[in-house]
Every structure is written in structure tokens, then in C-alpha cells.
Amino acid sequence: KAGVTQTPRYLIKTRGQQVTLSCSPISGHRSVSWYQQTPGQGLQFLFEYFSETQRNKGNFPGRFSGRQFSNSRSEMNVSTLELGDSALYLCASSLDASYGYTFGSGTRLTVV
Amino acid sequence: QQQVKQSPQSLIVQKGGISIINCAYENTAFDYFPWYQQFPGKGPALLIAIRPDVSEKKEGRFTISFNKSAKQFSLHIMDSQPGDSATYFCAASGNNDMRFGAGTRLTVKP
Numbered sequence: 001k002a003g004v005t006q007t008p009r010y011l012i013k014t015r016g017q018q019v020t021l022s023c024s025p026i027s028g029h030r031s032v033s034w035y036q037q038t039p040g041q042g043l044q045f046l047f048e049y050f051s052e053t054q055r056n057k058g059n060f061p062g063r064f065s066g067r068q069f070s071n072s073r074s075e076m077n078v079s080t081l082e083l084g085d086s087a088l089y090l091c092a093s094s095l096d097a098s099y100g101y102t103f104g105s106g107t108r109l110t111v112v
Numbered sequence: 113q114q115q116v117k118q119s120p121q122s123l124i125v126q127k128g129g130i131s132i133i134n135c136a137y138e139n140t141a142f143d144y145f146p147w148y149q150q151f152p153g154k155g156p157a158l159l160i161a162i163r164p165d166v167s168e169k170k171e172g173r174f175t176i177s178f179n180k181s182a183k184q185f186s187l188h189i190m191d192s193q194p195g196d197s198a199t200y201f202c203a204a205s206g207n208n209d210m211r212f213g214a215g216t217r218l219t220v221k222p
């Protein structure tokens with residue numbers, strides 16, 4: 001079966017702009033979680049959605065937001081981009097947020 | 113707040129040796145402890161996982177040891193191979209929440 005698909009794979013944006021990243025989960029998976037990965041910081045939890053509802057949120061500023069659609073696809077948005085937002089953004093889907101995460105290959109965001 | 117602490121940050125092992133990575137967690141509500149392996153340019157992939165009702169789980173060359181009272185768990189890679197060179201993440205989850213350690217970059221020298 002198809003895995004988790006993240007688009008785009010690479011993105012270059014200018015400071016101050018906004019960006020939207022997309023994640024299509026594995027068919028049947030209703031939970032989608034987002035993580036930011038930077039060198040030395042590991043995987044920092046952004047938020048988790050289940051059936052269009054945000055159930056958990058990490059310690060990121062309000063510039064980071066997300067949503068989930070009825071088909072379980074999810075988007076995350078970052079407004080007013082800062083240089084420090086440059087990172088690999090990973091999406092993971094699962095049947096239940098507690099178990100069996102499958103990750104996508106990520107979107108590499110570079111802010112210049 | 114780092115809910116899962118992982119060590120070491122990097123590890124160099126000779127081919128055929130044993131690689132050991134340790135993790136500790138704080139939240140006693142966690143009830144699932146997976147390890148993920150990540151190669152450059154790829155997302156993390158589930159390697160092996162354990163639940164707290166067992167103290168050890170082995171799959172091939174990979175073994176998780178779990179100490180519930182100490183809230184610690186570790187990954188052992190036996191007969192390490194150059195192809196095992198990757199970044200390894202431990203994680204702990206429960207209550208619709210999964211938190212990851214900071215990662216260990218493993219290098220296996222031929």
C-alpha cells in the first residue's frame with residue numbers, strides 16, 4: 001500500500017513569507033502528527049490531528065498551525081517565516097497516535 | 113521539556129561489535145516504546161518496539177531491554193554492520209502522544 005506522502009519535498013522561502021506543507025497519510029490512518037527536525041534537536045513535536053481535531057500541540061509559537069481534512073489529509077502552515085524555521089518537517093500517520101507511526105520522507109524547508 | 117532523554121549523541125563501533133543506545137523517560141503514562149532508524153534524506157522508519165509488560169524483545173540482531181522501575185530502555189545492535197550506520201531515535205508514547213529522544217548517530221567502521 002502507498003506510504004505517507006509529503007509535498008513538496010524541497011522548498012525555499014524568504015524571511016517574512018508564509019508556507020503551507022501537505023501530508024497524505026496511509027489509507028485508513030486517521031491520526032496525523034507533525035514534527036520539526038533540526039540538527040542536534042531531534043524530532044520536536046508540533047501537533048497531532050485525529051478526525052479533523054487537534055488533540056495535542058507542542059511548544060511552538062502560534063505562527064505554526066495545522067489542519068486536517070475529512071479525508072485525513074493534513075496541512076501545516078508557517079506564517080512570517082524566520083531563518084530559524086529552516087528544518088526538515090516530517091509528517092507521520094497512524095491508526096492511533098500512540099502506536100505504529102509511519103513517517104513520510106519530509107519537506108526540507110530553507111528560509112533565506 | 114524533554115520527556116525522553118537519549119544517549120550517547122554519537123557512537124562509533126567496529127564492524128562485528130555491539131552498539132548500545134540508552135533512553136530514559138519521565139511520564140509513567142507512556143506504554144509503548146519504539147525505536148526508529150533514519151537514513152539521510154529519508155524519514156524515520158520503525159525498527160523495533162516494546163510494551164512495558166515485557167523486559168526484553170529481540171528481532172534478529174536488534175534487542176530492546178526495558179526496565180520499568182527505572183523508566184529506562186535501551187537498544188542493542190549485535191554484530192553491527194556498516195549498513196547499520198544511521199541515526200537512531202528512541203520514543204515513548206501513550207495517551208495519543210509520542211515523544212522522541214534527540215537521536216544517536218551511529219557509525220559502524222568496516
